[in-house]
Amino acid sequence: MPILQRLPALQAVDLLAAPVAQAIAALPADLASGIEAAAIDPELADTAAFSEAYGFPLAGGANCIVVTGKRGSDVTFAACIVLASTRLDVNRTVKQLLGARKASFAPMDEAVARTGMEYGGITPIGLPAEWPVYVDSRVSEVPDAVIGAGVRGAKVFLPGAVLAALPHVEVVEGLANPVEA
Template sequence: MTELVSGQGRGGGAGRKRFLADAAARGLAVELVERLAASSLEEAAGILGIAPGDIVKSLVVKHKDGSFLFALVPGDRQISWPKLRQLVGVNKLSLPSADVALAATGYERGTITPLGSISPWPVYADSTITGRRISMGAGEHGYSAFVDADALTAALGAIVADITEPLQ
């Protein structure tokens, strides 16, 4: 079940609509909220009334073979490249440019989510996101989605593992 709480607003909302359609198709309950623009993770968390670690970043990661994956990382942590490379079984991974991430997912940075991505890349979720309600990008600037992390990882068939380390 998908619930749109507020805001039909700004622009065409194609990314937001893809996000909501994919969530509904997976039977995943999401709460979509319209929010003010934020200039930092801390500001976004304050606007949403949550801790920075409750905002989960959906990062697009590029394989050397040109394919991609999503890494779901809490806002107060960063990818541990050695851990992720070992888990994926490769010796090289990188963060692509904003243009490449847009082409790979159909979403601009700051709105990226595996839900509704134009390509269904594998998802790796850090184990610290589990067991709680999280916020994530909803496919359009000015919107955030709240979702149960366990339901999200199950719906995406995500590999849940230790893939992060504290921010430095």
Template sequence: MANYLLGALETVPALSRLDLLAPSTADFLRGFAAADRVGVVEIDPEFSDTAATRDAYALAPEALVNCVIVAGKREGIERIAACLVPFTKRVDVNNAVKRRLDVRKASFLPQDRATGLSAMEFGGITPLGLPWPVLLDEAVAELPLALIGSGIRKSKLILPGDLLARLPQAELLAGLGVRISG
């Protein structure tokens, strides 16, 4: 069972607290063979954004993972992907994502579209249960423990990075994350 300690956060098995999961996240985990390795922790929704979570719960930035939804069009057809990068990096939308989606221009989905299409809350979007490709920076797959959204703002999931790389629609993408300077 997934009982992890990360900074000041101690998890319980995710499927033992369905009230802390978006419906699509719970549905995905019910059918995921490694669901017993996914933990969930309740947090104050005011601290759901990654930087606020880091500060409020004394977390090392290396363990925090951002999930952003990007899209582009090719021949009138929209192509969408979720991108996972460590908090210490930004998604290379103009190069890596654009090439992978095979579009002229890729951009972040506006907040209302990202939350509407994912059926998740902003600040809590998770790759678990999304219908699109999940593009991962290689560093995410190497994390001993990664903190990601749960689909809602009042909780976070903690799981080994190798599980994220084993999601059915996951793809490791070289150059996805670009280190943030400063």
């Protein structure tokens, strides 16, 4: 099993996508100090593969999902953070949060272009400032969460409480539902 060498994110900016490194550097010291980064095999960036290969509990895996909401000609982008063991409630909760008639997952090419991050590594840290970031309340309770680093070759680790305290974040009860077995 490969070993993760976790470093304070501010000392590992070379592992992070540029918008992620810039956003972490701009955070208050109490939040930035709770964030670590580690290099990983880019082929293992997907949550389940990462958890299995590195022995990180799947319960700590948080997925960042870029969504769009449409009402007439208005299109709103947002990011939703949910645990890997849950499924985002796009058709009800996300649609309501965005005040949209229709909500859906953003097309991969558009999500990558708008975030400046790699698909499979998109993270809530460093997203465009006008985007709301919705975090499922279960994520805020995780003591050691893992999210993308903006690139597939690294991960970011932080307490769920730090993730919930990031700029533009709104913690939402019921943003996701447990995946049925």
